[in-house]
Amino acid sequence: MKELLKVYENKQPEIVFNWKDSETEAEGWTVINSLRGGAAGGGTRMREGLDMNEVLSLAKTMEVKFTVSGPPIGGAKSGINFNPNDPRKRGVLERWYHAVSPLLKNYYGTGGDLNVDEIHEVIPITEDAGVWHPQEGVFNGHFKPTEADKINRIGQLRLGVIKALESDAYAPTTGRKYTVADMITGYGVAEAVRHYYDIFGGNVVGKRAVVQGFGNVGSAAAYYLAKMGAKVVGIIDRAGGVINEEGFSFEEIEAFFLSKKGNSLMADAHDLIPFEDINQRIWKLQTEIFVPCAASRLVTKEQITQLIDTGLEVISCGANVPFADKEIFFGPIMEYTDGRVSLIPDFVSNCGMARVFAYFMEKRVAIDDEEIFNDTSDTIRKAILNIFKQNPTKVNLCSTGFEIALKQLV
Numbered sequence: 001m002k003e004l005l006k007v008y009e010n011k012q013p014e015i016v017f018n019w020k021d022s023e024t025e026a027e028g029w030t031v032i033n034s035l036r037g038g039a040a041g042g043g044t045r046m047r048e049g050l051d052m053n054e055v056l057s058l059a060k061t062m063e064v065k066f067t068v069s070g071p072p073i074g075g076a077k078s079g080i081n082f083n084p085n086d087p088r089k090r091g092v093l094e095r096w097y098h099a100v101s102p103l104l105k106n107y108y109g110t111g112g113d114l115n116v117d118e119i120h121e122v123i124p125i126t127e128d129a130g131v132w133h134p135q136e137g138v139f140n141g142h143f144k145p146t147e148a149d150k151i152n153r154i155g156q157l158r159l160g161v162i163k164a165l166e167s168d169a170y171a172p173t174t175g176r177k178y179t180v181a182d183m184i185t186g187y188g189v190a191e192a193v194r195h196y197y198d199i200f201g202g203n204v205v206g207k208r209a210v211v212q213g214f215g216n217v218g219s220a221a222a223y224y225l226a227k228m229g230a231k232v233v234g235i236i237d238r239a240g241g242v243i244n245e246e247g248f249s250f251e252e253i254e255a256f257f258l259s260k261k262g263n264s265l266m267a268d269a270h271d272l273i274p275f276e277d278i279n280q281r282i283w284k285l286q287t288e289i290f291v292p293c294a295a296s297r298l299v300t301k302e303q304i305t306q307l308i309d310t311g312l313e314v315i316s317c318g319a320n321v322p323f324a325d326k327e328i329f330f331g332p333i334m335e336y337t338d339g340r341v342s343l344i345p346d347f348v349s350n351c352g353m354a355r356v357f358a359y360f361m362e363k364r365v366a367i368d369d370e371e372i373f374n375d376t377s378d379t380i381r382k383a384i385l386n387i388f389k390q391n392p393t394k395v396n397l398c399s400t401g402f403e404i405a406l407k408q409l410v
Helices: 002-010 052-069 089-106 118-128 136-143 147-161 180-200 216-227 250-259 275-284 301-309 332-338 352-362 369-390 397-409
Strands: 015-020 027-032 044-047 074-081 208-212 231-236 240-243 289-292 314-316 342-344
Touching (some): 002 397, 015 089, 027 052, 118 147, 136 147, 147 352, 180 289, 208 216, 301 332, 332 397, 352 369
Parallel strands (some): 208 231
Antiparallel strands (some): 027 074, 231 240
16 A cells, blocks of 8 residues: 555646736645546635645545545645635635636536635636536536536536535524535535444444534534434534533534534533643543544644543544644554554545535436435445455554555556
């Protein structure tokens, strides 16, 4: 696996598009690792301090993810080095998407990512730049549909991603309406845990879980884990967190979910433990399940060792590369963790949104809550089953998953 990984990591990307904004200090890159299958896909992120190497590593990660989620295309990513809280953000995005529109028309598909919203920013701004849909390049480059078929599938993709969920099996039905895009990645992260226990032995019911990050992915993962009977004992977020060693009830987790502001956990002032305090306490909790859904490269070796020492069994990642390694994929902390507990590969557990895009692009399908969510769940189960068939030992699952993926790419 390590030799395959070295070859893959060292291979130069096929296309690097570099842009400097004419009106601000913003700089952006689209990195297309390869045009495997005639196209490439990956979201657009914005943060201050971002550089081309970050975008390249994410593009390579996307290519690995597509071996699980489909379609069989190359990996890409766009990144803009700019403060997302700057009031000039909208103008930066408008000029960026106008500049990158020729790629988006022909062979590159994008979506939302860190600090860039799929529904409110990517779709309307790319439309204004003359792109039918942010995934149009994947249609044209990979699927090569007839004009009629393209119109139909872009239509179902548009409707499907922003579809309001109607069934309480997939989202709370009180308050605001939640969409497929809001919930699907966190759903997949939770389903990966359920499938892991089904396949490797055991049951998610009654297992204790710690969740890191309470944005779209972490909050949805906590919601679904609690719904399937796991006991969430701790949540850590940027400003602080909450702990209940007996496990929060489903109703309590649902209340946290419904009351979050943007991407932040909102607990009663007397319940919210300050970040410095919870960051000392949460890693010592007895827990079987760890769900890292905050930013990439945060989890230290000391933190993961403390969780392992208190009985950790399985990790399902909402974040890509959650460990504080500098390597693109498989650094020493990830390797250490993989050799001691069941680490589900991140490109399996968090492939939900990529799978939804593929589901709507591949053929005409029903825009139905149950069919959309079952398709993501089945995709994740199949990937975990493939790992189990090669390695039923409960350790080194991540390296096995990488080997399966890289054999398709190298």
